[in-house]
Amino acid sequence: MKKMMGALILGSSLVLSACSSAGGSTEAEGESYPEQPVQIVVPWDAGGDTDAINRVIAEELEKELEQDVIVKNISGGSGVIGAQQTLDAKPDGYTLLAIHDSMAMSELMGQADFGYFDFQPVSLMTSTYDLVATHPENPWDNMEDVVADAEGNPESITYAASIGSTSQLEPALIQTAADIQFNIVGYEGTAKRMKAIVANDVHLGSVSIAAGKEYMADDRMKLLGYTGEERSDEFPDVPTLKEQGIDVTSAVSRGIAAPKDTPEAIVEKLSDALQNVAESESFQERMEELGSEVSYKNTEEYVQFLGENEVEMKESLETSGLLE
């Protein structure tokens, strides 16, 4: 009987303490956070670029927070499904979302009824630029050749892109800037796009730096232009689009967001921890291997960045005729 009473008291005190910690003040939460494993929802399939980058972030963040950080893949609907679930999650800092430009794209294109600011942005982590690639058998050696050819033969050059995702923006932006018309063909996902370029089923497509290096070395691709502001250290010989008279830069900017109304103290703590991650040597090394640049921004800067990003994307979608 005594034992039972003891168990009862212990049990009820556990319940009570659980309740009190759940309803505690925000400041206390910030100090003690995180008390349990933190989950980063990656709304894309395991094995992709976004997944790889966020797994490295999770691994490094674990050291900073001294708490388990788990990556959970909820894929589908161009990232909308995982985002929707995070949107509905408790704003307690234990469910975070990996986001990139596709969120604004989905909102603008009407695939999702929420955007960046239905979440609490935390920090920008990385920027990834692309290369425009073609099969070595094709006659063009740079984007100037492509533009010259396309001017004479509108819609004769095919460009593979995942329609409705950020990869569609690149050909769209190039078309507008160079005043030409591609024949943009939908290929869902990086793998199918790569295969289509390697097999010369389509003329042009965008590839990542890391992949481009391998395929170029094996003479399976020619690289015609780089979407960054300046040339990449990895490919000093590949000129930027800007150098070739096409006023376009385009990056995938990946960051971390939390559900709206997450306590400020927690957001701040996360943002600081992510800054330490971004500044750590091991993180920078691994991002270089993955072909991404570390481009940390704290919460305030990130919010501003996302606001500008949304406006820019809207403009480019409008000028390229994807959005009326």
Next chain:
Amino acid sequence: MDSILLSFESILNIQTILILLAGVVAGIIVGSIPGFTITMGVALTLPFSFSMDPVNGIALMMGVQVGGSAGGLITSCLFGIPGTPSSVATTFDGYPMVKNGEAGKALAIGLWSSFIGTIISGIILIFTAPILAEWALEFGPWEMFALMLFGISAIASLSDGSLIKGLISGMLGILFALVGSDPLTAIPRFTFGMSELMSGFNFLPVLIGLFAFSQLMSDIKRPPAPVPFNEASNVSYPLPKLLKDMWSSGTNVIRSSFIGTLVGILPAAGGSIANILSYDIAKKFSRKSHEFGKGTKEGIIAAESANNSSIGGSFVPMLAFGIPGDAVTAMMLGALLIHGIQPGPLLMENQPVLVYGIFISFFLAAFLMLIVQSLGIKVFLKINNIPQHVLIPVILLLCVLGSFAVNNRMFDVWVLLAFGLIGYWMKANLFPLAPFILGIILGPMIEENLRQAISVSPDLTTFFTRPISAVLLVMAAASLTYGIISSMKQNKPNEYEQENKESA
């Protein structure tokens, strides 16, 4: 040569073998539970692989894949419920054979077919990966469209008698597959504003609903007659007899393994298509095609050797080009990426030890699978003795759990239940389920490739001027004609109808 020896050294140590074994065991368990797919199993092992050597990480995932593909046959045979999407066709003959009281034989033949299929595809992989990979590049949207058309022509011969009902069922499958974002323009179709439907119906809850849930509902309404119990039925099948059986079906085993490997090589095709396609081809080649669907060993052999050999095939584009052929190889490439190894055409050159290590562990996984499963069959056969009213709720629970786990959301559970009702209604009205599944798998791929082909060049004659595409189109036409003629000849009611008439 040095690198091969080094690879042996990197694989043949206790740690790697134990990891591989753990993978195989996990795979068999995941594969044998309806509602849990191999892809899910591999995804669960992915985080563990990050803290391991690349070779060990890949070995773990490979073990799950090989084990899972063989594990799928257990539920397929014992309950007529595909354990994984790539064992749909295994149910066609596996389940009837078990109902005939030959559970031990069905499982043993399935197991050995899986084993031989894995080994054959491994041999093909080692000797011809670079050549096959170049060949796979020939498959543009035109060829993929023609191949998928050839695949869907199997509807005619899988229709179980009523061709019209088969076609209706196939078209329903294609219709349901239309829901979700348009694959090329990402415009939502038939989503009625529900964000859950943006990516369409997930294949797994649909499959489990159609096969498992509908089956369980029918069983509740009309409990199946207990399997005739005799001493021989539920014990393991003697090995000498089994080897003789396999030997006499040698052509079937080899043909099915080649089909599986080739289908596996093609991007996005994979085990589920290999499984059904190979079954259909075996049926067409067989002189006793009327025995298919009634528990012939040929059906199990064709289905099971094909789905396992497709694994070897899926490694070809991954190792030769760094391009994943399916979701599982995509995760393997992801695991390499995390270790800073960039998958690409130079993988074989830059990482010979790793690549040969992958080859060796593939063979090793096949042997481990054979050993573990041979022991496991004895346990699984005992399941067959558990009364249905105990078993059904457990299976149903596992189905619901598996559907939930696809994307961690209740929506997929409702999909499972809805398709269970659809499946129940279809069965009750004698609509065959296989064409529905074929439609839902192949419909989107036919659409995607046709539209890609037409956007690249609007000229339809391209389909006939590209040689591979032309050959495949002719094969599709021949297969369709053959299927229609033989289904018209086959006027006698099949076993399923008889069974239903008896109960009516």
